[in-house]
Amino acid sequence: MNFFFSFLVLAEIFAVLALSTNLLLGVVGIFSVAQAAIMGIGAYTFAGLAIAGIPMPIALIAAIVLCGIINVIASLPSLRLAGDYFIITSFGIQLVATAVFINWSDVTGGATGLSGIPIVEIFGQKFVRAGPFLILSSIALGVVSLSFWLLMRAPYGRLLHAIRQDEIAVVAAGHRVLLAKVGVSAVSGMYAGVAGALYAAYIAFIDPASFDIHVSILAVTMVVVGGARTLAGSILGPLLLLAIPQLLALIDIPSTVVGPVRQLTYGALLIAFMLWRPQGIAGKSL
Amino acid sequence: MAILNVENVSKSFGGIQALDDCTFTVRADEVTCVVGPNGAGKTSVFNVITGFIKPDNGTIKFDGQIIDGLSRQSRVHLGIARTFQNLRLFEEMSVLDNVLVCLKGREATNPATAIFRPFYTSAVMKDKRERAMALLEEVGIAHKANDEASMMSYGQKKLLSIARILATDARLLLLDEPTSGLSASALDNMVALIHRLRDLGKTLLVVEHNTRIVQRIADEVLFLHRGTVLAQGRPDEIINNKELGRIYFGEVH
Numbered sequence: 001m002n003f004f005f006s007f008l009v010l011a012e013i014f015a016v017l018a019l020s021t022n023l024l025l026g027v028v029g030i031f032s033v034a035q036a037a038i039m040g041i042g043a044y045t046f047a048g049l050a051i052a053g054i055p056m057p058i059a060l061i062a063a064i065v066l067c068g069i070i071n072v073i074a075s076l077p078s079l080r081l082a083g084d085y086f087i088i089t090s091f092g093i094q095l096v097a098t099a100v101f102i103n104w105s106d107v108t109g110g111a112t113g114l115s116g117i118p119i120v121e122i123f124g125q126k127f128v129r130a131g132p133f134l135i136l137s138s139i140a141l142g143v144v145s146l147s148f149w150l151l152m153r154a155p156y157g158r159l160l161h162a163i164r165q166d167e168i169a170v171v172a173a174g175h176r177v178l179l180a181k182v183g184v185s186a187v188s189g190m191y192a193g194v195a196g197a198l199y200a201a202y203i204a205f206i207d208p209a210s211f212d213i214h215v216s217i218l219a220v221t222m223v224v225v226g227g228a229r230t231l232a233g234s235i236l237g238p239l240l241l242l243a244i245p246q247l248l249a250l251i252d253i254p255s256t257v258v259g260p261v262r263q264l265t266y267g268a269l270l271i272a273f274m275l276w277r278p279q280g281i282a283g284k285s286l
Numbered sequence: 287m288a289i290l291n292v293e294n295v296s297k298s299f300g301g302i303q304a305l306d307d308c309t310f311t312v313r314a315d316e317v318t319c320v321v322g323p324n325g326a327g328k329t330s331v332f333n334v335i336t337g338f339i340k341p342d343n344g345t346i347k348f349d350g351q352i353i354d355g356l357s358r359q360s361r362v363h364l365g366i367a368r369t370f371q372n373l374r375l376f377e378e379m380s381v382l383d384n385v386l387v388c389l390k391g392r393e394a395t396n397p398a399t400a401i402f403r404p405f406y407t408s409a410v411m412k413d414k415r416e417r418a419m420a421l422l423e424e425v426g427i428a429h430k431a432n433d434e435a436s437m438m439s440y441g442q443k444k445l446l447s448i449a450r451i452l453a454t455d456a457r458l459l460l461l462d463e464p465t466s467g468l469s470a471s472a473l474d475n476m477v478a479l480i481h482r483l484r485d486l487g488k489t490l491l492v493v494e495h496n497t498r499i500v501q502r503i504a505d506e507v508l509f510l511h512r513g514t515v516l517a518q519g520r521p522d523e524i525i526n527n528k529e530l531g532r533i534y535f536g537e538v539h
Contacts, residue, residue, distance in 0.1 A: 147401045154400035154407045155386065155393070155414065162376050162387040169374035172336070173388035174362030174454055175395070183397045 005130035007246055012137040013198045014238035016144050018222040019231075020191035023148070025220060026228030026283075027157070028184050029164035030078045033216045034090040035192050037097030038074070040211025042067045042196025044101065044108055047117045047206055056120060056201075064193040071189025072182055079178055094213050101208035113207025120201050133202055140198055141235075144191055148231055151187065160184055161229075214263075221270050227283020236281050241266065289314040289458060289489050295334055295344030296513075304330040305341065306513035312458070312506075317480060317490045319500045321524070322510035323534055328493045329371065331510065332460050335491075336368045337361050348458065367456035369447045371463050377436040381427060381446055384435050385418040388453040418453065425449045425479060441472030448479065459483065461492045465499050477502050497525050509534075 017039055024030040042063040049059035074093050078086040101108050108114060120127040120136065127133045151157050159180055162170050167177050200206050218241065226237025245262050253261065273280060290312040297305040305327050312318045320328045333339040335346060337358040346353055353361055376384050391414075394400055394407040422428040425445040430438060435446060444464060451459055465476050480503050484490060494500050500507060500521055507524040509517040511533055517524055524530060 150404055150407070151397055151400050153411075154395075155411065156395050156397055156400045158379070158383055158387055159395050161379060161383075165376045165378055166374050169370070169376065170387070171358050172362070172368060172370070172374070173450065174359045174367075174390075175387075175392070176359055180395070187397050 002130050005134050007242060009130050009134050009137045009202055011238045011242045012134075012141040013195050013202065014219070014222060014242060015141055015235045016191055016195040016198065017219050018226065018234040018238050019144055019148050020188045020195065021219040022223045022228060022230075022234045023151075023160075023184055023188040023191070024075070026223055026230075026233075027152070027164065028160045028181065030075055030181070030185075031084070031087045032075070032078075032090040033087060033213065033220060034074060034094040034097065035188075035219050036211045036213070036215035037094045038067050038071050038189055038192035039196040039199070039215070040097060040101055040206075040208075041070055042193035043200040043206045043211065044114065044196075045193075046197035047114050047200040048107060050118050050201075051114070051116060056118075060194075060197050063197045064190045067193030067196065068186040068189040071192065072185045075181065075185035075188075079181060091213070094216055098208055098212050101211065108208070111208060113205055113210075115205045117200055117204045117206070119204070127201075137198055137202070140194055144194060145231055145235070147187070148234075152231070156180070156183070218266065221266055223280075225269055225273050225280055227280030230280075230282045233280050233282040240281075241269070244269075287314050288312065289349055290335070290491070291345075291347040292331070292335070293345045293347070295341045295346065297330060297334060297339060297341045303513050305334065308344070308510075308513060308515055310508050310515045310518055312489060312491055314457075314489050315484065315487060316505035317484050317492060317503050318506045318508060319492050319494045319504040319521070320508045320510055321494060321497070321500060321534070322516075323536075325512075326510040327513040328510055329462060330513070332368055332462055332491075332493070335361075335460065336366060362454050362456065365455070365457040366460070367451035367454040367458070368460035369451055369462050369464065371466075373443055373447045375435045375443055375446060375450075377434070379435055380432050381422065381435055381438065382415070382418055382431040384446055385421055385449050385453050386414055388450040389414050389418055390453065390455040421449045421452050424452065424482075426475065439472075441468050441475070444468065444472075444476065445479070448483075452483075457487070458489045458491065461490060463493050463495065465494065465496065473499070501525065 017035060021032065021035045024032045045066050046059045046063040049062055050056055077089045102111050127136055159175060163177055163180060170177055222237030222241050223234060225240060227233025244265050248258055248261060288311040292308060292310050295305050295308045308327065308331065320331060322328055330339065334341045337356060348364060348366060353364065376387065393410045400407055419428060419431060422431055425448055427442050427445050430442060435443065438446065448464065465473050468476060477499065480490060492503065504521045507519060507521050508515055509524055509530050517527065517530060
């Protein structure tokens, strides 16, 4: 049972990351492959502060705020660059972030990672095992999902969809595209910060590989497979994609090929969905 | 009374002089048609008025106020709105949503309000929906409100592009070829709508190629050639001027 709860906790954490990616990639059309880097910044911030003895709620808020700010800065080039060029820019941002996680060892623990992250404790209750932690991750996913839904139904959400389709027409209607994009980047960054802090608190150990380019691409795959622009898609995508390694574990294959087979499966899924169901499971077309 | 004064405006792109010392006025509550051969600078005139291109020289006044330094958005808020030749609809959105995005008033168009003031946002949405529906009624496509914009006929798309600029509540409407490509019945519809908008107190500046339609809708005509206003006057004067006719239709030997 613990095994199953653990899977659910991770799926929920990645659902939060998928919603962060969905806001940029699906809704407003900023194709970013750097969301894992932002999640990493959230994780390291939360872990570093918690290890230093800062109360966890404050560490969480610090991680969220910092990620919001950094994601705005990271997204700024997209205001000048047309869609395809920003992919390259965000790829660069991801690589720089990974390099920093590896080399700024005084703060991040370097390639060996950061361990000894304190256990979450609320009213004397310790959240060590997956079962109780599932309550925390469910609350976090609930809050993030609710805010995503509120954004999408509001005039602001409609404005974001309009920006994706035709920025010139949005300007001609008297709206400030820059302001809207800064707002959505901030929210997306905050979501990634929540995902990072949850991840650090749950696993209690983080290293640069937890937030590298593969994880960013995994988040994009989750959004595409689940269904871009939809709330349900960003929850279904992580559930399905994280189930794949669990299912592979049931098959009797050598442990050395499990990693490559997993990557292969993700790649094949991405291609298959692009060819036959570009709108994803729950979604509307990208 | 003049609502728009374009004074000595010039714009060149590389070696091409799109606008050359262009000067004209648009009177309030009238329909002014811009005519001229291809490449005369008609769309460039729209672009400098709405701030989509910055002129090299010259001044533009709207309602007596110089607007040269204003952003595109500020000009919309002042009361100048435009359509595009290629319409630029939000094709994947519903007809109603297309109008809602363009509706005047930026309430609840930021993430903090959307998330932290849900009830206020709901009230704003209800109000906006009613206003948008009224505009769709006005242009005659209210029955299509929930259809995706891409599913509409070309004529209906043109009506939607007009509903969108009405949504900005602008007083000066710049229509770029509103009648091109329309069937006969859709064309009559459009002409009637233009008359109705003028009667509602809107000022219209319209790029129009067809001289018969110009005679049906225009109070005033601007004849543009090589970026300069060659003549401005009442429709009959301009259309019956043989010299202008030669320029417009090409030399006839």
